[in-house]
Amino acid sequence: MRLFVAVNPPATAKQELVDAAAPLHGLPGADGLRWTDPAGWHLTLAFLGEVEADELPRLxxxxxxxxxxxxxxxxxxxxGGTFGDRALWAGVAGEVRALRQLAxxxxxxxxxxDEHPVYRPHLTLARSGAARGRERGGTGPLPAMxxxxxxxxxxxxxxxxxQLMRSGTGYGPSRYTVVEGWPLAR
Known part of the structure; x- marks a missing residue:
């Protein structure tokens, strides 16, 4: 199983971002991006990769x-921000220090x-391949977005x-399902 651990924003927070990001779809170059599905938007705490089923009880x-x-x-x-010309993301505000400590x-x-040793909380909105992300001689659409x-x-x-999440890949966009979840202390 391909697993990761995440905090999932509520539907109301996702809808606010859907509304804010809607005009971006009309900007030049937007049609060349792979937009993520709002239903799968999450804040990854740790990406675990391929995990054997017998590891689940320990996790x-x-x-x-x-x-x-x-x-x-x-x-x-x-x-919002970008990871170079590869991805467009929405940022996180509030008690970010607590989120970093949790991660x-x-x-x-x-x-x-361990590829990303410093935790940078974000929610990925769109991805671009090098050919899709840049117009000839330009920087591509992501900085403007x-x-x-x-x-x-x-x-x-x-x-x-x-939540412990499972990532299903194959044809089309990734699909995420909740394996298990745990409430944080009050």
């Missing part, structure tokens, strides 16, 4: 323990992708749960 014990040691916290989706604890407990999201500030919500 579930560790994630339950970590969740019980970290308090719920207030977050909001805010602003560090999750990674320490269950491992995860990130600038258009600069002033976006969604309402705060309580991040009160972590």
């Amino acid at each position: 579930e014990r560790e994630l339950s323990r970590v969740a019980g040691e970290h308090p719920a916290h207030r977050l909001g989706l805010a602003g 560090e604890a999750v990674r320490a407990a269950v491992g995860g992708d 990130a600038a258009a999201l600069h002033d976006f500030r969604g309402a705060e919500w309580s991040a009160g749960r972590i």
Whole structure:
């Protein structure tokens, strides 16, 4: 199973971002991007990659323990940025320090992708291949789209749960399903 651990924003927060991002779809170059499905929007805490089924009990014990040691916290989706010419993302505001501490604890407990040692909370909106992301001789559409999201500030919500998620790949976009979830301490 291809697994990751995430905090999932509520539907109201996702809808605010859908509304804020709608004008981006009309900008030059938007049709060449692979837009992510709002139903799958999440804040990844740790990407675990391929995991054998017999590892699940250990992961579930560790994630339950970590969740019980970290308090719920207030977050909001805010602003935007890019990872070079590869991805457009929405940022996170609010108690981001608590989210970072949670991500560090999750990674320490269950491992995860060491490719990105510094946790940068974000929600991916669109991806671009090098050929799709840049017009000949230009920088591509992503910087203008990130600038258009600069002033976006969604309402705060309580991040009160972590979830172990399964990523299904194949034809079309990735599909995410919840394997298990644990409430954060109150």
